[in-house]
Amino acid sequence: MQTHKAKRVEIVIEAPLEGRLTEALMRAGVTGFTILPVLGGSGRSGQWSREGQVGRSGMVAVICLIRPERLDNLLDAAFGVVERHIGVVSVTDCEVLRAERF
Amino acid sequence: MQTHKAKRVEIVIEAPLEGRLTEALMRAGVTGFTILPVLGGSGRSGQWSREGQVGRSGMVAVICLIRPERLDNLLDAAFGVVERHIGVVSVTDCEVLRAERF
Amino acid sequence: MQTHKAKRVEIVIEAPLEGRLTEALMRAGVTGFTILPVLGGSGRSGQWSREGQVGRSGMVAVICLIRPERLDNLLDAAFGVVERHIGVVSVTDCEVLRAERF
Amino acid sequence: MSDIIAIATANLLSPVILCFVLGLGAALARSDLSVPEAAAKAMSIYLLFAIGFKGGTSVAAHGIEARLAATILAGVILSFGLPFIAFGLLRVMTRLGRTDAAAVAAHYGSISIVTFVAATAVLEARGIAAEGYMVAVAAAMEAPAILAALWIVSRGRQGEDRAAGTDAGLLREIMLNGSIVLLVGSFVIGLITGAPGLARIESFIVSPFQGVLCLFLLDMGLVAGRGLRGRSGLLSGGLIAFGMLMPLIGAAAGLAAGLLIGLSAGGLALLMVLGASASYIAVPAAMRVALPEANPSIYLTLSLGVTFPFNLTLGIPVYVALAERLGGV
Amino acid sequence: MSDIIAIATANLLSPVILCFVLGLGAALARSDLSVPEAAAKAMSIYLLFAIGFKGGTSVAAHGIEARLAATILAGVILSFGLPFIAFGLLRVMTRLGRTDAAAVAAHYGSISIVTFVAATAVLEARGIAAEGYMVAVAAAMEAPAILAALWIVSRGRQGEDRAAGTDAGLLREIMLNGSIVLLVGSFVIGLITGAPGLARIESFIVSPFQGVLCLFLLDMGLVAGRGLRGRSGLLSGGLIAFGMLMPLIGAAAGLAAGLLIGLSAGGLALLMVLGASASYIAVPAAMRVALPEANPSIYLTLSLGVTFPFNLTLGIPVYVALAERLGGV
Amino acid sequence: MSDIIAIATANLLSPVILCFVLGLGAALARSDLSVPEAAAKAMSIYLLFAIGFKGGTSVAAHGIEARLAATILAGVILSFGLPFIAFGLLRVMTRLGRTDAAAVAAHYGSISIVTFVAATAVLEARGIAAEGYMVAVAAAMEAPAILAALWIVSRGRQGEDRAAGTDAGLLREIMLNGSIVLLVGSFVIGLITGAPGLARIESFIVSPFQGVLCLFLLDMGLVAGRGLRGRSGLLSGGLIAFGMLMPLIGAAAGLAAGLLIGLSAGGLALLMVLGASASYIAVPAAMRVALPEANPSIYLTLSLGVTFPFNLTLGIPVYVALAERLGGV
Numbered sequence A, B, C: 001m002q003t004h005k006a007k008r009v010e011i012v013i014e015a016p017l018e019g020r021l022t023e024a025l026m027r028a029g030v031t032g033f034t035i036l037p038v039l040g041g042s043g044r045s046g047q048w049s050r051e052g053q054v055g056r057s058g059m060v061a062v063i064c065l066i067r068p069e070r071l072d073n074l075l076d077a078a079f080g081v082v083e084r085h086i087g088v089v090s091v092t093d094c095e096v097l098r099a100e101r102f
Numbered sequence D, E, F: 001m002s003d004i005i006a007i008a009t010a011n012l013l014s015p016v017i018l019c020f021v022l023g024l025g026a027a028l029a030r031s032d033l034s035v036p037e038a039a040a041k042a043m044s045i046y047l048l049f050a051i052g053f054k055g056g057t058s059v060a061a062h063g064i065e066a067r068l069a070a071t072i073l074a075g076v077i078l079s080f081g082l083p084f085i086a087f088g089l090l091r092v093m094t095r096l097g098r099t100d101a102a103a104v105a106a107h108y109g110s111i112s113i114v115t116f117v118a119a120t121a122v123l124e125a126r127g128i129a130a131e132g133y134m135v136a137v138a139a140a141m142e143a144p145a146i147l148a149a150l151w152i153v154s155r156g157r158q159g160e161d162r163a164a165g166t167d168a169g170l171l172r173e174i175m176l177n178g179s180i181v182l183l184v185g186s187f188v189i190g191l192i193t194g195a196p197g198l199a200r201i202e203s204f205i206v207s208p209f210q211g212v213l214c215l216f217l218l219d220m221g222l223v224a225g226r227g228l229r230g231r232s233g234l235l236s237g238g239l240i241a242f243g244m245l246m247p248l249i250g251a252a253a254g255l256a257a258g259l260l261i262g263l264s265a266g267g268l269a270l271l272m273v274l275g276a277s278a279s280y281i282a283v284p285a286a287m288r289v290a291l292p293e294a295n296p297s298i299y300l301t302l303s304l305g306v307t308f309p310f311n312l313t314l315g316i317p318v319y320v321a322l323a324e325r326l327g328g329v
């Protein structure tokens, strides 16, 4: 089946920042993204778990499939938001069906 | 540690279609898959969020690790279900432990 | 934007083992990980779904971004825990921002 | 007239409605107030179980009348028939294509159980009794509308696509839809255990009922508001007009059927509400499977953002007032 | 005999049991009816808190008797001893390997708190009082069975594998299992605050109790049904027979111990229920950690799909009837 | 003095506090006991709705007094002013940097609604009435502290960074924070529907209130305990001292303001509690957005792990006793 090269960007970020990140992504011309819940994790700022949270805290994972040429825009936009906050950004090569969607 | 080449297929699809997709995957000889919840997202059909949903709506992410040679079968099966619906399919190269499982 | 080579390890494991896995990962010098909830799945030990569970059962997905040179340590540690249990481990090449974090 | 206004104001100033308004306002103002999905689902399970059970016990008390079968039959006919009227209206009043129109039509043949529950609360507040089996009628009305819509679409389609409409598993999914099963199941349980059963769980399903309904409608308001915020652009004047006209037509049809059968004032009001209300749970899910080409934003926004609030605020008082005038005793 | 039938029918026709049957049927019919996991967990927390607290307040009222210690000790012995009987039976009646048999055995030594709660509801309905400290006994019986099973397995194993069974953290996890902590904790809170404390939260933990139990058992039915649907193939005739014979043996052991101690009819019935019931929460999780080679489908399906329904429907009435005959006052 | 001790012991031995202690202990002992996030959120929605609504109905009963405005104004001033005192103290008592100190300070100007609710429960238990509009005051006090903190920080900053603090959307987010909207909204609903409205949902929002509060505090204990377990290392002696001194200062400020306004004993106690309590929901989320450099572990652990338990166990009894002495009638 016909597939097309693309990049899969995965951004783990604090929940209160979610809205700001997605807005930044849209401004950067991202056509779509998917948000996954996160149960917990660990990093330089220590270990945490959903259960240990009150209110809107915790983190989410934002997954974004884009055409390779759009990657830099996206990373700049994402970095602008993540920069001063805890969280991680990873990029993977992938193939997508229905490239017209991206 | 000994690893083996495989493909990681990630399918984001509407929850009401989940059952139909997994059945199609099994028919296509897929040995296993993992289903992750989705909090929200955005695409050609607009932005949505779990909170804005009632009932069985929303989307799920189905992750499927398979041997490279089985990829085309899987994509055909997946495409048959996703085709007329909203959702995205991406494929990544990966390595797996315990290849005998796939 | 400047990115750095890394590995993305995804481990799907039974929830009761989560604590043991993360401890093993830390001992293996992993600097961070993210835990995602799992709704259900299928594999050699059959199909299951969150809804069919009582108590602390079910599975979780642990995602771990690390420097390539640390991969083997991590896989050994992970395998030590997963070995006798159901679950899968996959590894993908990726690029990360802010390598100093890994 | 005066009594309509009386009921309307009493209704509009009830905690239940004000909670809905609060949710609506909070969402439109983009507040981050939200009710966890699991909590909302749990409340809907509670509400379905409570009204189903109470309906069953009341039937157990009054005995099963011949009218039960007649009313259920009437409900099925309404549910199957109304989509055709809705479809015709939509093609005239709006620019919706065949598939979108059929999908919307299905929602208006089917019912909104929350609207039904809100109506029972209003009747209770006015001390009007209703036939307990109306919950069974509600359950019976959920599915037929979907079949009507699929039939409408398939008539306008070619081979392979027609197949789509008639998906193997779909029919089972529709009939065994969770809310139908729970409603019918708890109705039967109430029927079997009767008064003694009710006595054992009364303090759970009766006393807190109104309060739970408040919080549930708070969430409904939030959901409706979020939908309107994002998608109100989709609603042409014609669609909005349809969203308020169709309930009145459905209510009129329910009224006619109810009078024929000779329902009590309470039963009459509830049958009108069932005719007037539009589904936003069972039908949307079925439409995604059977008519994926239909745009979900249209039918969801119309049913949840226009018709549901309309019935909740203005519709119910009107239906109740009319039923009180015309209904038997 | 007649009274057994009387209790059995009263029990089978209670809303609580019918809700379980509804859930079971819905799941077997592949309905999409489901209770959110969070709601189910919240209900179990409510139920554990309520019975623990009520038990504590009743002990506060009647004072701590010498029999408390004796009964807890008896419970621990039952929990540790029954797995050996179960293991023996399984090796004779079924083809299960050593590890699978030991894992199953652990479940039958331990207890099902929901079965316990359902039994208290039946006693209440019949106006039979029971020793408040039975909840403490229930908590004490959760863990020992696990150790018994690990010991059985380790006896048949070589070095490195034996290590597996005795995982450092495991023991702590078992003893500090959430349900044990909550049950014991709320028991102690009830003990401390006594009647005045109960008065403050009575309308929360007493009146809605039966209703919450209904919805909780609805979910239990759904879970059990899903399990049976997928895995009933695993159940050989021998396993099913074991799943109904073992509870009777456990109940008999509980009866004997209870008579020795001289428990009231209510306490006797509850100790029988504890002996008869099989765990499906604490033990399965522990088995996944300690005996991963054991097939979870077997013990879960057997405990949840066979023994739980058996006790709920037929077992409890029998145990209660016998206890009423033989128990003290 | 004696009455303080009386209230304190009565408070410490109440089911509510003991549930908190149970949760705290379970978490510190690393039990896997946990309340689902959705259930905890649902309970907080219930509590906010209930106290807001009750406050509204009581204002509807007693009429809106001039003191309402005065008290709200006082609350706003307290909320904006206390962070400056807190910031000063932190710079003296601890080694926290400017940003961390400001972030912590914001929490102490704002309020903990759960502490407020717990206090109302204590007042009820002692049969002391309070002004219904105190819930409106509570809502008014949530946000100003955040602005004060941002102002403190921006004073010490250069251009581009100053921008950060004053994020476009932030202000709206703070003002339309879910808990503020729900509290104010349900207050207004109570105000509109008054006694008849209350009558309809009383058995939902009044009778089970204390019980729900118990389970909610069980979860608060679990969360606080988990936080302490992981991060107690962060708490220097100075920080802990601050965590217990600052509430007393806040309470004193509240007392002074309340006496000036001439609040009743109940109102006085609640204003003291509002001054004394520290936020751990609204403010932390705002701080993550506005002051990401501030270490969340510090302010969360301090507010939730030190000040919340302090107020809950010792603070409230002291405030209530003082209020009873000095407060009007």
Ligand SMILES: Nc1ncnc2c1ncn2[C@@H]1O[C@H](COP(=O)(O)O)[C@@H](O)[C@H]1O
Pocket (backbone or CB within 6 Å): A012, A040, A041, A042, A043, A044, A045, A046, A048, A059, A085, A086, A087, A088, C031, C032, C033, C034, C035, C063, C064, C065, C066, C101, C102
């Ligand atoms: N190496 C990693 N792999 C996967 N997730 C990570 C990693 N490092 C950090 N994270 C995630 O990002 C969150 C914040 O990380 P940090 O900013 O390092 O505290 C953690 O709680 C994890 O959820």
Ligand SMILES: Nc1ncnc2c1ncn2[C@@H]1O[C@H](COP(=O)(O)O)[C@@H](O)[C@H]1O
Pocket (backbone or CB within 6 Å): A031, A032, A033, A034, A035, A063, A064, A065, A066, A101, A102, B012, B040, B041, B042, B043, B044, B045, B046, B048, B059, B085, B086, B087, B088
């Ligand atoms: N480029 C993308 N990257 C990640 N997820 C996407 C992307 N496009 C769409 N999705 C997901 O697929 C869903 C439906 O997409 P669409 O069919 O384009 O409306 C969205 O709600 C997202 O969850």
Ligand SMILES: Nc1ncnc2c1ncn2[C@@H]1O[C@H](COP(=O)(O)O)[C@@H](O)[C@H]1O
Pocket (backbone or CB within 6 Å): B031, B032, B033, B034, B035, B063, B064, B065, B066, B101, B102, C012, C040, C041, C042, C043, C044, C045, C046, C048, C059, C085, C086, C087, C088
């Ligand atoms: N090929 C696969 N792709 C993705 N997930 C899998 C795969 N095989 C197994 N899994 C996941 O691992 C769990 C246990 O697998 P197994 O040990 O094969 O029973 C399954 O329930 C799935 O969630």
Ligand code: NA
Pocket (backbone or CB within 6 Å): D082, D107, D108, D109, D110, D111, D112, D250, D274, D275, D276, D277, D278, D279
């Ligand atoms: Na209708």
Ligand code: NA
Pocket (backbone or CB within 6 Å): E082, E107, E108, E109, E110, E111, E112, E250, E274, E275, E276, E277, E278
């Ligand atoms: Na047992």
Ligand code: NA
Pocket (backbone or CB within 6 Å): F082, F107, F108, F109, F110, F111, F112, F250, F274, F275, F276, F277, F278, F279
């Ligand atoms: Na304060």
